[in-house]
Amino acid sequence: MPCQVRRFAVAAIFAAFFTLGMCVPGLAAPSPEPAADFVVAKNGSDTNPGTAAKPFATLARAKQAVRERLAAGIDADLTVLVREGTYELAEPLVFEPADSGTAEHAVIYAAYPGETVVLSGGRQLDGFEQGDGGVWTVQVPTAADDGPSPRNLYVGDRRAVRARTPNLDAEPNCVKLQAVDFAPDRKHFAIALAPGLPGDWQNAEQVEAMIAGNWAINRKRVASIDAAKNTAVLAPPHRHGPGYIFPSPGRWCYFENARELLDQPGEWYLDRKSGRLSYRPLLDEDMAQTKAVIPRLTRLVEIRGTAEQPVRNVRFRGLRFMHTDWQLPPDGYMGIQACHYGSSGQAGLRWGRIPAAVSMRYAEGCRVEDGVLAHLGGSGVELADGCRGNVVEGNHVYDVSANGIMVGGPNVEALVPRANRVTNNHVHACGVEYYGAIGIWVGFSQGTAVVHNLVHDLPYTGISVGWQWNPEPTACRENLIERNHVHNVMNRLCDGGCIYTLGFQPGTVIRANHLHDVNRSPMAQGAPNNGMFIDQGSKGYLFEQNVIYDTSAQHVRFNQCQHDWHTWKDNHFGPEAQVKESGKEIIARAGLEPAR
Numbered sequence: 001m002p003c004q005v006r007r008f009a010v011a012a013i014f015a016a017f018f019t020l021g022m023c024v025p026g027l028a029a030p031s032p033e034p035a036a037d038f039v040v041a042k043n044g045s046d047t048n049p050g051t052a053a054k055p056f057a058t059l060a061r062a063k064q065a066v067r068e069r070l071a072a073g074i075d076a077d078l079t080v081l082v083r084e085g086t087y088e089l090a091e092p093l094v095f096e097p098a099d100s101g102t103a104e105h106a107v108i109y110a111a112y113p114g115e116t117v118v119l120s121g122g123r124q125l126d127g128f129e130q131g132d133g134g135v136w137t138v139q140v141p142t143a144a145d146d147g148p149s150p151r152n153l154y155v156g157d158r159r160a161v162r163a164r165t166p167n168l169d170a171e172p173n174c175v176k177l178q179a180v181d182f183a184p185d186r187k188h189f190a191i192a193l194a195p196g197l198p199g200d201w202q203n204a205e206q207v208e209a210m211i212a213g214n215w216a217i218n219r220k221r222v223a224s225i226d227a228a229k230n231t232a233v234l235a236p237p238h239r240h241g242p243g244y245i246f247p248s249p250g251r252w253c254y255f256e257n258a259r260e261l262l263d264q265p266g267e268w269y270l271d272r273k274s275g276r277l278s279y280r281p282l283l284d285e286d287m288a289q290t291k292a293v294i295p296r297l298t299r300l301v302e303i304r305g306t307a308e309q310p311v312r313n314v315r316f317r318g319l320r321f322m323h324t325d326w327q328l329p330p331d332g333y334m335g336i337q338a339c340h341y342g343s344s345g346q347a348g349l350r351w352g353r354i355p356a357a358v359s360m361r362y363a364e365g366c367r368v369e370d371g372v373l374a375h376l377g378g379s380g381v382e383l384a385d386g387c388r389g390n391v392v393e394g395n396h397v398y399d400v401s402a403n404g405i406m407v408g409g410p411n412v413e414a415l416v417p418r419a420n421r422v423t424n425n426h427v428h429a430c431g432v433e434y435y436g437a438i439g440i441w442v443g444f445s446q447g448t449a450v451v452h453n454l455v456h457d458l459p460y461t462g463i464s465v466g467w468q469w470n471p472e473p474t475a476c477r478e479n480l481i482e483r484n485h486v487h488n489v490m491n492r493l494c495d496g497g498c499i500y501t502l503g504f505q506p507g508t509v510i511r512a513n514h515l516h517d518v519n520r521s522p523m524a525q526g527a528p529n530n531g532m533f534i535d536q537g538s539k540g541y542l543f544e545q546n547v548i549y550d551t552s553a554q555h556v557r558f559n560q561c562q563h564d565w566h567t568w569k570d571n572h573f574g575p576e577a578q579v580k581e582s583g584k585e586i587i588a589r590a591g592l593e594p595a596r
Helices: 059-072 576-582 584-589
Strands: 038-040 078-082 085-088 093-095 107-111 117-120 122-124 136-139 179-182 189-192 208-212 217-226 231-234 252-256 267-271 276-279 292-295 301-304 314-317 320-322 333-337 340-343 350-353 356-361 367-369 372-376 379-383 391-393 396-400 405-407 421-423 426-428 440-442 449-451 454-456 463-465 480-482 485-489 497-501 509-511 514-518 530-534 542-544 547-551 556-558 567-569
Touching (some): 038 059, 059 078, 085 122, 372 379, 497 514, 514 530, 530 547, 547 576, 576 584
Parallel strands (some): 078 107, 117 320, 301 356, 372 396, 391 421, 396 426, 405 440, 426 454, 440 463, 449 480, 454 485, 463 497, 480 509, 514 547, 530 556
Antiparallel strands (some): 122 292, 179 189, 189 231, 208 217, 208 252, 217 231, 217 333, 267 276, 333 340, 340 350
């Protein structure tokens, strides 16, 4: 579904590039060709000059030409237009200081007006063969090599389901652990279930177990199975995570990626030993015609500046970023919060963050706008260390394994992201693989504005701001969460809500948000789910004109902080009919702004 956002019409966007001639009476003036410095097209060649008549074939070649032009100096915006098609990237597009625009003039990579341009981190699979029982198979290039094995498959415009038990549409679609055996020396880790699971599956070492915690999950590879004892031994190395998340009796679990589990249309299985992929099509799918893509990249675009030389004023407009993957760490994914995880190493506990398809570090004045980020095995967009004055606007973000949009860096004044803006984005269906995901996450950040976004259909929290579990001062302050519409959240886990906060943030404002339909899943084990969860150390905020109704627990909850640590003005909490009337003007202005 396209995202309706507050953007000018395409003709107006490109009007600055048009040169209008005089009209001849009685004759229709031809439509002007959008002006561009370079053009990329599927039928182009990288030996061409990159003109409309003789375009380049790849964005990498266009980027090289842009860098050469920049070295000579520019006195206007420099534009690369990309024609219709899917461009499979062999490696991420990396933008460094030499690829920067100037303070006055941008470098713009844009889809040609009215055309669909996909930057894909995957490879289309060809040569499916029909086998027994309605299963089709195809050889995946390099899948049987020693390198990483793809964990996702995208068929048509959807993510296929990795063969699993219980099935995704089962009620319930998880089972409870009966016992956990974790050795103190971390050399043994096993889980036991009720009779019948795990099964006597071949290639047990290719199976993966998902085990849910309170507000994050665990994913571990299986080493071996003893079906007679209903036990799965998990693959080392091991670490012991937080008790609220770590596997224990009663936690919900499912298994995936065994050939024997390929029992429903829409499911797939990849045998890493042979590189053979098996897929059971949906009833309306013809595998001789349907496009299937296997991902091979984790990142699609990286902006890599430095503290001394940031990347400035590079813009991506109207592009679709799709088809990525992310490999589990060697010791599996042991979630901590918001798609951050811990792993074992010589230095002990180390934090990691699931990477994004579009990642920025030391970027200033850069933009990702009017695009799509979908079918991603990691997160969507990330603004991290040293990012200043960047904009993520008007994008449709969906079918994402982890977080949708992230803004956050280290707790260091010189490095913390500042004055970034996330506005008019439609974010939904994130956390497909990692249920602890956030639609829009703001960590250590100063002056981040999260405004007029539509966020919904999430397994955990909608918008999160702050990243410190006590009220001590940090580099985080003066953030703005305003006029967002957040609903249908907390569909898997617990201890979150439409909006979640952490830490002392003087000057932070949470204003005029429309928050409702906070659910409680049978999988939830722990604290309540709320319209706003004001968590540990939260202090110094202004809460003004927020509308909250239809929550599975209280509208606002506090943990290790207090109501009077904040300022409250004209909020509307209560029954739906009541607050929809008292807060109707707030509701009317929350969420995506109308197109104009």
